[in-house]
Amino acid sequence: MSEETPGFEEKPEVPTGATPDDAAEPKAAASSEEEAAAPAGDSGAKSAQDTALLAQLDQARTALGERTADLQRLQAEYQNYRRRVERDRIAVKEIAVASLLTELLPTLDDIGRARDHGELVGGFKSVAESLETAAAKMGLQQFGKEGEPFDPTIHEALMHSYAPDVTETTCVAILQPGYRIGERTIRPARVAVAEPQPGAAPKSESAEADAPADKDTDAPDKG
Numbered sequence: 001m002s003e004e005t006p007g008f009e010e011k012p013e014v015p016t017g018a019t020p021d022d023a024a025e026p027k028a029a030a031s032s033e034e035e036a037a038a039p040a041g042d043s044g045a046k047s048a049q050d051t052a053l054l055a056q057l058d059q060a061r062t063a064l065g066e067r068t069a070d071l072q073r074l075q076a077e078y079q080n081y082r083r084r085v086e087r088d089r090i091a092v093k094e095i096a097v098a099s100l101l102t103e104l105l106p107t108l109d110d111i112g113r114a115r116d117h118g119e120l121v122g123g124f125k126s127v128a129e130s131l132e133t134a135a136a137k138m139g140l141q142q143f144g145k146e147g148e149p150f151d152p153t154i155h156e157a158l159m160h161s162y163a164p165d166v167t168e169t170t171c172v173a174i175l176q177p178g179y180r181i182g183e184r185t186i187r188p189a190r191v192a193v194a195e196p197q198p199g200a201a202p203k204s205e206s207a208e209a210d211a212p213a214d215k216d217t218d219a220p221d222k223g
Contacts, residue, residue: 170195
């Protein structure tokens with residue numbers, strides 16, 4: 001058996017003629033390769049991570065656009081619903097008011113006849129005027145006047161006659177006034193109408209025929 005010499009350490013073999021720096025070069029080269037490989041790996045991982053984040057961002061943007069479109073559609077539907085409800089509410093109110101006022105028309109007719117005959121006096125007059133004021137506040141309007149042209153959309157002819165002094169079908173008497181609420185007629189005016197006499201010439205033509213003919217004012221020449 002051989003004995004180890006105390007304090008003796010094995011050293012790597014160095015080729016003949018080589019210096020100690022030559023022995024350190026392989027270690028330095030290996031370290032450089034490891035350092036070069038490490039950043040390359042980190043860069044690839046970072047690029048993959050950025051790609052994944054961009055994909056998630058695109059998905060989030062797509063989802064946000066879809067939710068925004070859904071919200072806008074719901075908001076439009078809600079606005080249409082509100083307008084429809086408001087329109088229906090107004091229509092129901094108008095129908096209810098028209099129904100109530102229609103029931104009051106006979107009473108208003110009685111008040112009108114009493115006024116025409118001079119019987120609207122005392123407490124009855126005060127009550128009648130209060131009722132007419134309340135009906136007017138609810139939008140009731142009376143129409144129909146003598147002398148206005150006959151309009152079948154708002155007039156109901158109960159009597160018919162001919163008259164020489166009219167040029168078109170005319171309301172000559174209001175038998176019962178008409179009533180409307182806004183543009184809605186709840187009762188047409190019942191009237192007596194007159195038409196021009198058959199074969200009668202219009203007033204303009206009659207006036208021309210009645211006008212004296214122009215006389216020749218030129219004095220005759222004297223020889």
